Every structure is written in C-alpha cells, then in structure tokens.
Amino acid sequence: MTTGLPAINGDRLWSSLMEMAKIGATAKGGVCRLTLTDLDKQGRELLIDWAAGVGCAHEYDAIGNLFLKRPGRDNALDPVMTGSHLDSQPTGGKFDGVFGVLAGLEVFRTLEEHGLATQAPLELTVWTNEEGSRFSPPMLGSGVFTETFALDWAYGIKDDAGIRVGDELARHGWIGNAIGNHPVAAYFEAHIEQGPVLEAESKTIGVVKGAQGQRWFEITVLGQEAHAGPTPMAMRKDALVCASRIVQAVNAMGFEHAPHACTTCGLIKVIPGSRNVIPGNVWFTVDMRHPDDAELAAMAGELHDVSTRIGQEQKCAVQIDPFWEFHATPFDRGxxxxxxxxxxAWGYAHMDIISGAGHDAVYMAGKVPTGMIFVPCENGISHNEMENAKSEDLAAGCQVLLHAVCGKAGLAG
Amino acid sequence: MTTGLPAINGDRLWSSLMEMAKIGATAKGGVCRLTLTDLDKQGRELLIDWAAGVGCAHEYDAIGNLFLKRPGRDNALDPVMTGSHLDSQPTGGKFDGVFGVLAGLEVFRTLEEHGLATQAPLELTVWTNEEGSRFSPPMLGSGVFTETFALDWAYGIKDDAGIRVGDELARHGWIGNAIGNHPVAAYFEAHIEQGPVLEAESKTIGVVKGAQGQRWFEITVLGQEAHAGPTPMAMRKDALVCASRIVQAVNAMGFEHAPHACTTCGLIKVIPGSRNVIPGNVWFTVDMRHPDDAELAAMAGELHDVSTRIGQEQKCAVQIDPFWEFHATPFDRGxxxxxxxxxxAWGYAHMDIISGAGHDAVYMAGKVPTGMIFVPCENGISHNEMENAKSEDLAAGCQVLLHAVCGKAGLAG
Structure with missing residues (x-):
C-alpha cells in the first residue's frame, strides 16, 4: 500500500493554514475564532469553497458537524473519515484543530491533482465546538455524533451571554437532518502534539496509540487552626504541611508509574487562611492520568492509601472525593x-505516543476504528497565541495521513 | 518579700470576669467588644466604678489609654504598672486581655481589703486597641505610649466604615493631655497563654521570659505552566511541587531549631490555577519566630539556602521577599x-515560657522593666468564642501578680 502514493504539497498546506489564520487573527499572531460565531462561519465557508474546488459536496448533521464528501469507486462502502475542528480558544493558535482539517483538504487536493480515486468514499469532517471555551463541555459535536451526549441537551447549552447552541446553529443554517453516527469505516485525525515530547525526542511523527484515562479528585485536609506564635511545632496539626506531603506523594506516583502516568495538583487553597495562623483546612485538586485503566485504578488506590497514611502521621483528617472520571481509550491496532x-515508508523519525489531551478522535474511538497522527509543536505550547509548528513537520503529518486514509479506503486500480 | 502577702479572692475575680463578659456577650458564649465602640465605653465605665470603690482615680492619655491610680506611701517614686486590654476580637472570648485588667483590679481590692499600702504608687492600665481588629495595627495604645507609633498617625487610622481613631476618642472624651510614656518603675501583665503548652505540661503558671522575634516572608515560585495531560513528569517545571517541598523544609526548620522555633506557612495560592494545568506560579507566606534574634537570622539564611536549592532541583525560579520583621524581646531578669x-512561694507548678503572640507588654519591654504571667487556657484556644480558662488557674495568676507588683513597689511596713 505504501507504493504508488504521491507526495502531498507542503507549501500549499502551509499557505492554506496561513490563509485560514487570517480569519479571527489576533494582534499577537494567534487566532480567536470561537465556535458558532460569524468568524467560525467565515472559516467554514472558506473551507467549503476550497473543497468544492476539488469536487466535494458538503452537508451538516443536526449538531452542525460539517461533512465534505469525496466519492469513492464504490459508494456503497462505508466512508473513511478524517477531520478535526476549526474553532479556537479565545487566545488560541493557528494550528490546533485547523491542521487536522486542512491536512484532510490537502489529502483530497493531492488525490484530485493526481487523478486518484479510492475504493471507499472519503469524508472530511469539521466537528462543532471542540474547544469548549464558548460552550461547555468541549468536544460537543463529536460527543453528539457518537451519542455520548443527547442532541436536545446540547442545543440547550448557553454561553456567558445566555445564547443557546441550538439558536446559533439555526442562525447559521447549520442544522441538518442526520442525528447520530452514520457508519464510518475508520477515522483518522492529524493534530499538533500540544506537548513537548516529540520536539524533545527529535521525532517528526507521533504514532498515537490511544488516549489516557483520567481520574480527578478533590482532597480536603482538616487539621487544627491555631496561632502561629504560641503553638509549638510538636503540638501542631498543620493541614498545609500535611497537604504538601500529599502533593509530593502525588508527584512521586507519576514517576513510579513511568513512563505513561501523569499526576498533577493544579489548585490548592488554605481556608480561610492567614499569614500567622497554622492552616486548619486545606483543599486541593488531583488530576491523575494513565493509558491503562487498571493501572489508573491502582494509582487511585495508592492515592487513598498514601493520603490516609500521611494524614495519620500529621494528625490530620484527610477526605478524598472523586470529582470526574474518563476511561482510557486505546486506538485501533490496524x-x-x-x-x-x-x-x-516516508522515512520520518517517529515514536509511539499517548494523547494526554482530549480530542474528537477520543470519542470517535469508542465507535469506530480510530488513529491519530501527532506532529511536534514549538516548546510543546498550545492553547496560546504563541503556538507554532514547522511547515515540514506539518507536511510530514499530512503525508502520513494520506497514507493511512488511502490504506483504509483502498486506492482504486 | 513573699511573706506577709494575703491571698487574693479568686471568687471575686471570677465574678468580675463574668460580669464584664456580659458587656458585648455573644450568643455562643463569647464577647464582641470592639475597641472605641459604645460597648468598649461601657466596659471601661464599669471598671472605673469598681476602681473608684477602692479609692482609685482615673485619667486618660492622648491615645485614650486609661490609667487607674492607687497612691503609694511615697508618691514621688515611679509607679509600678500592671494592666492589659478590655477590647476584644469580633468573635473573641471572656479572658483575653480582660483577665490582666481584672487581675490588676483584684490586686488593688486585696490590698485595700487588708489595709495594705505599697511604697511606690500602683497604676492599672487599660491599653487602647490591643486587638487591632477594628483599627489596624494592633497594640496601638501601648505603641503610642512607648513612642513606637506617632500620635497623629494613630489618630488618622480608619476602620472599615471610614471612622477615624481620633474622632472616636473625642466622641468618648478619652483624649487626655499626656503624650508618650511617663516614668514607670516596672510593668507586669497577666494573660491567658493563648497556646497549648501549660495545659499539656500540667503547669499553672508560665514564667514569661520574653517574646519571640518574628520574620515574615513572601515566596514566589515560577515554573512553567503546561497541560497536565501531554506533559511527561520528567519534563515538568511544577511550581506547586517545588513550593510544597519548601513548605516541608520550612516546617522541618521549626523542629531543627527546637524547642523555641516556630515556622508556619499560612497562605498559599496557585496563580491563576486550574485543575488540569501544571502550576506555573505559586505564591505563599512564611512566618518564622524565635526568641533569639541571632538564631532567627540563621533561620532566615537557611530559608534562603534551602529554597534556592529546591528551586534548582525542581527547575523553578524561587524569589524570597522579606515582608515584616519584629525583633526578639527579652523581658527584665528582675x-x-x-x-x-x-x-x-504559693506552690504553683510553673515553667519558663516564651510568648509567641504579641502583647502590650512587648512594647513596654522596650522601655520599662517588664514581666508577664501566663495561665493555661482550655486546649490553647483563643481569639475564639470557645476561649475558656479555669477559675483556680486565673486566681493563681492573680496571686503571682500580687506578689510581683508588691515585690517591685515594696510593701509599706
């Protein structure tokens, strides 16, 4: 399958990315193109124009996911899908999501340019509201498509101004008839890594094996509030000293379950807190991730054990409350x-990698054979106007996408 | 000097304490008698009545400190002073401050009852705004008396409603002519410990040797904010992991400089902070105390060294900013x-102790030979409506106060 495939046009891909980045461009070089806004509409219309240029029709499903369709030799076959999202964070970058969409477009353009047809039809999908920054939760379009979320519930979600998703979709004429997932043979998504690993390892391609499971907890430590002056060290029940030992233990757990575990305490508060009062009440959060659910469950057990032990040693009561949970999602082996x-086949340095962030592909993987292609981003920075990536890395990711899509769809004779 | 002194009346002391506690009594059994309010005036007027009953005149100085004067045999001698404060925290207790004032009154009453005169005159002082909860800073009256604070500056301090100290003093008619410290032979203050040591050690009397020096710092840790998912443990610059190691080190330092060191981190913040973002900026406070300034300086040096080393190990920048400093105050050996x-002399179990909290006696100790007498309070709890103390312990503290005051003033043969 690797033979006979043409090279994609990296310059064309790059110039499409730069053209799309003008829509919602910020003064600092980033992009603000919030979902379901007029700018989001401009972006989609530009894409629809480009896709029409290579003979693709478009349609919407009921949550406004946009499908650009390239017929195959046998349209009775389930389509092979690729895509990502065009919406951005309020201070987002030029590549997050957009790269996956325009890499798909470049695949279509390359096939068209070389007069190549696939056996199965292809679909390029733009998912609605991947970012979740205007309407929460994120990955809303793929969540509805995969029946993770109910359509009516999604319509009722409001932004800070009280505007409903359903009303914005209607305003743009983006409410199609289709509800839920139509049959798809496979789904591929190209994306910048949004982490520092590929750059640090000097790899061009991350072969994404799946997405981490996540467990979030809230921990409350109760000690004894007391005056910082007259209370000798040995008589204290200092909730912050206890909590900071647990923070250390949580961090150590990430290293103990190397290389895939990630453990983070992102928030901590002394309640109410005063400079000269021994903390009696400390609240903090724990985010634990691992690509293997069994390992993640073991980590949750260790969190409970170590926190309880430290609490006893520090004479504090430690309460651990589960806050949120997301199962690990292995991708399809094929x-x-x-x-x-x-x-x-194209000689790119590559490595296997696990996705730490959420992607539409994670919901798709629950329904459809799914794969992802990561390319490096500068310093691992994303969700930031400074977000940057190299043209040659993006081209490489697109080339691998062409390979994967054609591998699944089959090149017609 | 120990012979010939009568026993004070512990029941009378207790009933005076309970009577005074009715002024500003709270539903939960505590007291809210904020400085310079009408309730504060009621408290002082009750005391003035009681003192008049044992032949004491009263006067105010320019910051409203109240002096109740019991003449001696030789009124050319400098007076021996005792006292404390009648103002309370918003949710304060019945004993903090009030005990020292009413123990002084009980000393006067005991001397009067037994027809005893002292060589030097005695003064019972009620300091203005010891608590600092309505007008900041605390210990304002003793601070002005000892010329730690300028009078005009003190007059200009406003409460949350914008009311000035000077205006409240004028409203109550509490602005006397005297400015600054008149000569005083010695100052004694009886007080509940506000800590758990005496109770834990089963001692009735704490012989206070001085007040801790204090150094307060603010520490800022700068790491690298990054996504909690795609950032491997080994590539992180987690400012909270770094800060929590410093919190541990600060706590350990308190134990290393036992038995007198106290080290506390009372506040910590992740800025801005999110559950699934590796903290890039953490700010926290350090309160270090020791009765020996040289030892305290050494601890400050260690704080700098250990924080810098931990910062390097955790790949974070650590900045340490001094915030406030108060020198250690040894009391007068005599x-x-x-x-x-x-x-x-009275057979009370006692131990030497250092005052961890601030008291008017600490300012006085800078100008005048000073001593303090601590008695236990239940569970070490103070600045709380639950504050409690045993009648027999309070009586013992008052008895020791009588001994000390008469020891300095001399009983007239």
Whole structure:
C-alpha cells in the first residue's frame, strides 16, 4: 500500500493554514475564532469553497458537524473519515484543530491533482465546538455524533451571554437532518502534539496509540487552626504541611508509574487562611492520568492509601472525593499500524505516543476504528497565541495521513 | 518579700470576669467588644466604678489609654504598672486581655481589703486597641505610649466604615493631655497563654521570659505552566511541587531549631490555577519566630539556602521577599525572677515560657522593666468564642501578680 502514493504539497498546506489564520487573527499572531460565531462561519465557508474546488459536496448533521464528501469507486462502502475542528480558544493558535482539517483538504487536493480515486468514499469532517471555551463541555459535536451526549441537551447549552447552541446553529443554517453516527469505516485525525515530547525526542511523527484515562479528585485536609506564635511545632496539626506531603506523594506516583502516568495538583487553597495562623483546612485538586485503566485504578488506590497514611502521621483528617472520571481509550491496532507504516515508508523519525489531551478522535474511538497522527509543536505550547509548528513537520503529518486514509479506503486500480 | 502577702479572692475575680463578659456577650458564649465602640465605653465605665470603690482615680492619655491610680506611701517614686486590654476580637472570648485588667483590679481590692499600702504608687492600665481588629495595627495604645507609633498617625487610622481613631476618642472624651510614656518603675501583665503548652505540661503558671522575634516572608515560585495531560513528569517545571517541598523544609526548620522555633506557612495560592494545568506560579507566606534574634537570622539564611536549592532541583525560579520583621524581646531578669518566686512561694507548678503572640507588654519591654504571667487556657484556644480558662488557674495568676507588683513597689511596713 505504501507504493504508488504521491507526495502531498507542503507549501500549499502551509499557505492554506496561513490563509485560514487570517480569519479571527489576533494582534499577537494567534487566532480567536470561537465556535458558532460569524468568524467560525467565515472559516467554514472558506473551507467549503476550497473543497468544492476539488469536487466535494458538503452537508451538516443536526449538531452542525460539517461533512465534505469525496466519492469513492464504490459508494456503497462505508466512508473513511478524517477531520478535526476549526474553532479556537479565545487566545488560541493557528494550528490546533485547523491542521487536522486542512491536512484532510490537502489529502483530497493531492488525490484530485493526481487523478486518484479510492475504493471507499472519503469524508472530511469539521466537528462543532471542540474547544469548549464558548460552550461547555468541549468536544460537543463529536460527543453528539457518537451519542455520548443527547442532541436536545446540547442545543440547550448557553454561553456567558445566555445564547443557546441550538439558536446559533439555526442562525447559521447549520442544522441538518442526520442525528447520530452514520457508519464510518475508520477515522483518522492529524493534530499538533500540544506537548513537548516529540520536539524533545527529535521525532517528526507521533504514532498515537490511544488516549489516557483520567481520574480527578478533590482532597480536603482538616487539621487544627491555631496561632502561629504560641503553638509549638510538636503540638501542631498543620493541614498545609500535611497537604504538601500529599502533593509530593502525588508527584512521586507519576514517576513510579513511568513512563505513561501523569499526576498533577493544579489548585490548592488554605481556608480561610492567614499569614500567622497554622492552616486548619486545606483543599486541593488531583488530576491523575494513565493509558491503562487498571493501572489508573491502582494509582487511585495508592492515592487513598498514601493520603490516609500521611494524614495519620500529621494528625490530620484527610477526605478524598472523586470529582470526574474518563476511561482510557486505546486506538485501533490496524489504524495505529497504518500510521506507523506511513511514517516508515516516508522515512520520518517517529515514536509511539499517548494523547494526554482530549480530542474528537477520543470519542470517535469508542465507535469506530480510530488513529491519530501527532506532529511536534514549538516548546510543546498550545492553547496560546504563541503556538507554532514547522511547515515540514506539518507536511510530514499530512503525508502520513494520506497514507493511512488511502490504506483504509483502498486506492482504486 | 513573699511573706506577709494575703491571698487574693479568686471568687471575686471570677465574678468580675463574668460580669464584664456580659458587656458585648455573644450568643455562643463569647464577647464582641470592639475597641472605641459604645460597648468598649461601657466596659471601661464599669471598671472605673469598681476602681473608684477602692479609692482609685482615673485619667486618660492622648491615645485614650486609661490609667487607674492607687497612691503609694511615697508618691514621688515611679509607679509600678500592671494592666492589659478590655477590647476584644469580633468573635473573641471572656479572658483575653480582660483577665490582666481584672487581675490588676483584684490586686488593688486585696490590698485595700487588708489595709495594705505599697511604697511606690500602683497604676492599672487599660491599653487602647490591643486587638487591632477594628483599627489596624494592633497594640496601638501601648505603641503610642512607648513612642513606637506617632500620635497623629494613630489618630488618622480608619476602620472599615471610614471612622477615624481620633474622632472616636473625642466622641468618648478619652483624649487626655499626656503624650508618650511617663516614668514607670516596672510593668507586669497577666494573660491567658493563648497556646497549648501549660495545659499539656500540667503547669499553672508560665514564667514569661520574653517574646519571640518574628520574620515574615513572601515566596514566589515560577515554573512553567503546561497541560497536565501531554506533559511527561520528567519534563515538568511544577511550581506547586517545588513550593510544597519548601513548605516541608520550612516546617522541618521549626523542629531543627527546637524547642523555641516556630515556622508556619499560612497562605498559599496557585496563580491563576486550574485543575488540569501544571502550576506555573505559586505564591505563599512564611512566618518564622524565635526568641533569639541571632538564631532567627540563621533561620532566615537557611530559608534562603534551602529554597534556592529546591528551586534548582525542581527547575523553578524561587524569589524570597522579606515582608515584616519584629525583633526578639527579652523581658527584665528582675521581673522574671519575681514572677517565678511568686509561683514558688504559693506552690504553683510553673515553667519558663516564651510568648509567641504579641502583647502590650512587648512594647513596654522596650522601655520599662517588664514581666508577664501566663495561665493555661482550655486546649490553647483563643481569639475564639470557645476561649475558656479555669477559675483556680486565673486566681493563681492573680496571686503571682500580687506578689510581683508588691515585690517591685515594696510593701509599706
């Protein structure tokens, strides 16, 4: 399958990215193109124009996911889908999401340019509200498509101004008839890594094997509030000293479950707190991630054990409340292999990697054989106007996407 | 000097305390008698009545400190002073401050009852705004008396409603002519410990040897904000992990400089902070105390060294900013000895102790030979409506106060 595929046009991909980045461009070089706004509409219309230029029709489903369709030789076959999102964070970058969409477009353009047809039809999808910054939760469009979320519930979600998702969709004429997931043979998504690993390892392609499971907790430590002056060290029940030992233990747990575990305490508060009062009440959060649910469950057990032990040693009461949970999502072995083969075939340095962030592909993976292709981003920075990536890395990711999509859809004779 | 002194009347002391506690009594059994309010005036007027009953005149100085004067045999001698404060925290207790004032009154009453005169005159002082909860800073009256604070500056301090100290003093008619400290032979203050040591050690009397020096710092840790998912443990610059190691080190330092060191981190903040973002900026406070300034300086040096080392190990920048400083205040050896002798003479279990909290006596100690007498309070709790103390312990503290005051003033043969 690796033979006979043309090279994609990296310059064309880059110039499309730069053209799309003008829509919602910020003074600091980033992009603000919030979901379901007029700017989001401008972005989608530009894409629809480009796709029409290579013979693709478009349609919407009931949550406004946009599908650009390239017929195959046998349209009775389930389509092979690729895509990502065009909406951005309020101070977002030029590549997050957009790269996956325009890499798909570049795949279509390359096939068209070389007069190549696939056996199965192809679909390029733009998911509605991946970012979740205007309407929460994120990954709303793929969540509805995969029946993770109910459509009516999604319509009722409001932004800070009280505007409903359903009303914005209607305003743009983006409410199609289709509800829920139509049959899809496979889904591939190219994306910047949004982390520092590929750059640090000097790899061009990340072969994404799946997404981390996540467990979030809230921990409350109750000690004894007391005056910082007259209370000797040995008689204290200092909730912050106790909490800071647990923070250390949480961090150590990440290293103990290397290389895939991630453990983070992102928020901490002394309640009510005063400079000269021994803290009696400390609240903090724990975010634990691992690509293996069993390992993640073991980590949750360790969190409970170590926190309880430290609490006893520090004479504090420690309460651990589960806050949120998301199962680990392994990707499809066949899709993973196609991505790896594509990187090998084109001689790109690559490595297996786990996605730490959420992506539409994670919801898709629950329904459809799914793979992802990561490319490096500068310093691992994303969700930031400074977000940057190299044209040659983006081109490589697009080339691997062509390989994977054609591998699944089959090149017609 | 220990012979010939009568027993004070512990029941009378207790009933005076309970009577005074009715002024500003709270539903939960505490007291809210904020400085310079009408309730504060009621409290002072009750005291003035009681003192008049034992032949004491009263006068105010320019910051409203109230002096109740019991003449001696030789009124050319400098007076021996005792006292404390009648103002309370918003949710304060019945004993903090009030005990020292009413113990002084009980000393006067006991002397009067037994027809005893002292060589030097005695003064019972009620300091203005010791608590600092309505008008900041605390210990304002003793601070002006000892010329720690300028009078005009003190007049200009406003409460949350914008009311000035000077205007409240004028409203009550509490602005006397005297400015600054008149000569005083010695100052003694009886007080509940506001800490748990005496109770834990089963001692009735704490012989206070001085007040801790204090150094307050603010520490800022700068790491690298990053996504909690895609950022491997080894590539992180987690400012909270770094800060929590410093919190541990600060706590350990308190134990290393036992038995007198106290080290506390009372506040901590992740800025801006999010559950799934590795903290890039953490701010926290350090309160370090020790009765020996040289030792305290050494601790400050260690704080700098250990924080810098931890910062390097955690790949974070650590900035340490001094915030406030208060020198250690040793009390007068003669006054300390009188307190200890009094406890011995009356057979009270006693121990030497250092004051961790601030008191008017700490300012006085900078100008005048000073001693303090601590008695236990239940569970070490103070600045709380639950504040409690045993009648027999309070009586013992008052008895030792009588001994010390008469020891300095001399009983007239």
């Amino acid at each position: 899709c993973i292999d196609l991505v790896r083969q594509g990187a090998d | 006054c300390i000895d009188l307190v200890r002798q009094g406890a011995d």
